[in-house]
Amino acid sequence: MKIAQIGEDVLRTPAKQIGQSEFEQKALITFIDELLATMLEANGIGIAAPQVFDPRAIMIIASRPNPRYPDAPDMQPLVLVNPLIKQSSENKVWEWEGCLSVPGLRGRIERPDWVDVAYFDREGKAQNIKLEGFVARIFLHEFDHLIGKTWLDHITSTENIMANEVWVAKYA
Numbered sequence: 208m209k210i211a212q213i214g215e216d217v218l219r220t221p222a223k224q225i226g227q228s229e230f231e232q233k234a235l236i237t238f239i240d241e242l243l244a245t246m247l248e249a250n251g252i253g254i255a256a257p258q259v260f261d262p263r264a265i266m267i268i269a270s271r272p273n274p275r276y277p278d279a280p281d282m283q284p285l286v287l288v289n290p291l292i293k294q295s296s297e298n299k300v301w302e303w304e305g306c307l308s309v310p311g312l313r314g315r316i317e318r319p320d321w322v323d324v325a326y327f328d329r330e331g332k333a334q335n336i337k338l339e340g341f342v343a344r345i346f347l348h349e350f351d352h353l354i355g356k357t358w359l360d361h362i363t364s365t366e367n368i369m370a371n372e373v374w375v376a377k378y379a
């Protein structure tokens with residue numbers, strides 16, 4: 208699927224919740240499979256449905272080392288539908304992140320270092336999970352996409368923006 212680039216209205220549109228009846232439809236599973244394939248092809252470690260022009264509250268987080276994130280921890284892809292932040296840490300950490308919808312740039316953003324999340328899995332079953340560290344950061348980044356935001360909205364200083372190739376030379 209085509210990935211929406213910054214400037215597209217869909218990236219500024221709050222996502223709609225998935226209704227219970229949608230879980231029983233094969234179309235949802237097919238969409239999630241295509242979303243995952245799109246993320247993997249782009250060397251992403253997370254993706255949200257609005258990034259493929261579908262403003263529904265679906266995200267995938269899938270940290271793994273790859274050319275874009277050589278130090279990322281390895282995990283099985285996790286699909287979260289209608290995710291809700293129940294609690295997040297007071298303690299915040301600064302880290303660089305990139306976005307498939309903001310090509311060529313990295314931004315240094317302050318985010319909580321853990322988050323408690325309620326969500327539905329791809330079968331429509333209610334789940335809870337605590338995410339920590341870099342995986343929590345991926346979740347919060349994708350959650351931003353579901354409320355019409357990107358990392359650019361968190362930038363407090365232009366010193367916290369870097370061209371991707373400079374970031375790779377310095378940190379990768």
Ligand SMILES: [Zn+2]
Pocket residue numbers: 305306307308348349352
């Ligand atoms: Zn993003």
